[in-house]
Amino acid sequence: MERIIRTALELGFGYAPVALALFLSFRVLDIADLATDGCFVLGAAVSVRMAAAGHPVLGMLLAIPAGMLVGIVSAELQTRLGIPSILAGIIVNTALYSVNLMVMGWRSNVNLIKEDSVFTLFKKVFHSPWSDLVMLAVFPLFIALFLRAFMSTRLGLSVRATGDNPVMVRASSIDTSAMIRTGLLMSSAMTALSGAAIGQYQKTVDINSGTGVVVIALACLIIGETVLGRRSVGKGIAGAVIGSIIYRFIYAFVFYTQLVPVQCLKLLTSAIVAAAIAIPHLREERASAAVTDVEEEEDA
Amino acid sequence: MLEVRKISKTFLPGTVNEKKALDRVSFSAHDGEFITVIGSNGAGKSTLFGAIAGSFPVDSGKIMLDGDDITRMPEYNRSRFFGRLFQDPMAGTAPGLTIEENLSLVLLQGRKGASAFSRIGRGDREMFREKLAELGMGLEDRLKQPVGLLSGGQRQALTLLLATLYPPKLLMLDEHTAALDPESASRIMKLTESIVRDSGITCIMITHNMQQAVDTGDRTFIMSGGRIIADISGEERRNMGVAELTELFRRSAGGDYANDRMLLAEEL
Numbered sequence A: 001m002e003r004i005i006r007t008a009l010e011l012g013f014g015y016a017p018v019a020l021a022l023f024l025s026f027r028v029l030d031i032a033d034l035a036t037d038g039c040f041v042l043g044a045a046v047s048v049r050m051a052a053a054g055h056p057v058l059g060m061l062l063a064i065p066a067g068m069l070v071g072i073v074s075a076e077l078q079t080r081l082g083i084p085s086i087l088a089g090i091i092v093n094t095a096l097y098s099v100n101l102m103v104m105g106w107r108s109n110v111n112l113i114k115e116d117s118v119f120t121l122f123k124k125v126f127h128s129p130w131s132d133l134v135m136l137a138v139f140p141l142f143i144a145l146f147l148r149a150f151m152s153t154r155l156g157l158s159v160r161a162t163g164d165n166p167v168m169v170r171a172s173s174i175d176t177s178a179m180i181r182t183g184l185l186m187s188s189a190m191t192a193l194s195g196a197a198i199g200q201y202q203k204t205v206d207i208n209s210g211t212g213v214v215v216i217a218l219a220c221l222i223i224g225e226t227v228l229g230r231r232s233v234g235k236g237i238a239g240a241v242i243g244s245i246i247y248r249f250i251y252a253f254v255f256y257t258q259l260v261p262v263q264c265l266k267l268l269t270s271a272i273v274a275a276a277i278a279i280p281h282l283r284e285e286r287a288s289a290a291v292t293d294v295e296e297e298e299d300a
Numbered sequence B: 001m002l003e004v005r006k007i008s009k010t011f012l013p014g015t016v017n018e019k020k021a022l023d024r025v026s027f028s029a030h031d032g033e034f035i036t037v038i039g040s041n042g043a044g045k046s047t048l049f050g051a052i053a054g055s056f057p058v059d060s061g062k063i064m065l066d067g068d069d070i071t072r073m074p075e076y077n078r079s080r081f082f083g084r085l086f087q088d089p090m091a092g093t094a095p096g097l098t099i100e101e102n103l104s105l106v107l108l109q110g111r112k113g114a115s116a117f118s119r120i121g122r123g124d125r126e127m128f129r130e131k132l133a134e135l136g137m138g139l140e141d142r143l144k145q146p147v148g149l150l151s152g153g154q155r156q157a158l159t160l161l162l163a164t165l166y167p168p169k170l171l172m173l174d175e176h177t178a179a180l181d182p183e184s185a186s187r188i189m190k191l192t193e194s195i196v197r198d199s200g201i202t203c204i205m206i207t208h209n210m211q212q213a214v215d216t217g218d219r220t221f222i223m224s225g226g227r228i229i230a231d232i233s234g235e236e237r238r239n240m241g242v243a244e245l246t247e248l249f250r251r252s253a254g255g256d257y258a259n260d261r262m263l264l265a266e267e268l
Ligand SMILES: Nc1ncnc2c1ncn2[C@@H]1O[C@H](COP(=O)(O)OP(=O)(O)O)[C@@H](O)[C@H]1O
Pocket: B011, B012, B019, B020, B021, B039, B040, B041, B042, B043, B044, B045, B046, B047, B048
């Protein structure tokens, strides 16, 4: 039981940076970044490949600029070349499939067998079954604190306003393209870092290990918002981390109780995300339909 | 001093919808001058503001500000010289950010020596409170509330404050009270006059209200068909009432405009 809880917490924290990344790209900038899946694998590929070559720490560090590069490419496609954001994400994601294979040495998976990872290194100084969890929790907590502080800086406010009212932002002498670039650079770095951590934690990276990461992260975001509400930035950030952990507990619950076959979990997750995004929209439609009804009655 | 020299703009050139929105418009505005602009719908008033602000490139002509040619300067670079308010009270603020965050964004953006990671301090917050109190809308106690919760009049007042937090070289008001209820509209109009007067900003105000056009400021343009067809100031303007301005407007704009909504509204 303790092991199950520990694993759920480990995965929850491990994937939490992706939920934080989605908070930034989807909630703040209003861009559904579909390059997330590939970017996650890129981070894992860089990290595991470097660890396999004997440089686990360097692998973690290099995943960050690798992710940033992905963010810049996505942003440039959108802002400079005028490709709609969803399509830009799909294009980058597809390109990343080849890039990731290349990083992995043209193999579809890379494993760590006897080689050290940042987790085995940490265990050598911190002897505890909880050492992996401590390590995995460091990244999202650091990112969350950083994001929280960033959001009230000049740059952070500009990024937020760009997703909120780009016309106003341009009128305030701010280059919205640069803000989109900044936001996607940061969110992609977070996603890649999450991939890097999960890759070394699981001692493996597979070319398909990113499938569905973006939808799951969205689900985490939505779970967090349901629990904490959406009113403030602080709650949104905390909600992303908490939602990510709750999701992994739900996953563990389903896995061990076999309430639904685990293979169906992605179907379930997708349905939850679709419903959660659709409900506010439907509510609005119903509200405006009600207004029309009243008007028609008055006319009659 | 703003100098607009023979600027022209045609939208959708070469299509059936081709529209010459500005036709060799020229004028200059002296520092501290307050110009009101009237003209029927589609006369090119908003397009003139767009051209000055750089929302789109002009086809020809020159725009000079204090002797510098800004015709080709990108919008986000030249917007630091300008404040601009639109009819839509939602346009000028970020609804998801709080009142304080909206003010912080503008304050930090214009602050000399502020880095990308600068934040506001305690003194700034105090200054926000004072400035908001001057609006007389109780916003000073709502700094932490998202702007999306404010009424149209409150948002427009905040937009005015944002636009003049650093006095711009030119304030452009595009029917900025037209979407408000009469009470909010007159309140925003009073605020506008007192802010513009106190800070000595050069201001151009588009309005569809003839009374406003003659009462406010010291010079009036009538626009029609992408041109400034009348430029009234000095003695002539001082002696002008709504009736004379309406008559002049009707005469200069020609018979086509007799049915214009604006004129009807004035005659009602
Ligand atoms: N972005 C645009 N694309 C095409 N036509 C435009 C555009 N903006 C304005 N126009 C046209 O230019 C003319 C002048 O518009 P505008 O300046 O908005 O008039 P107004 O004096 O009412 O503010 C109108 O005929 C309008 O339809």
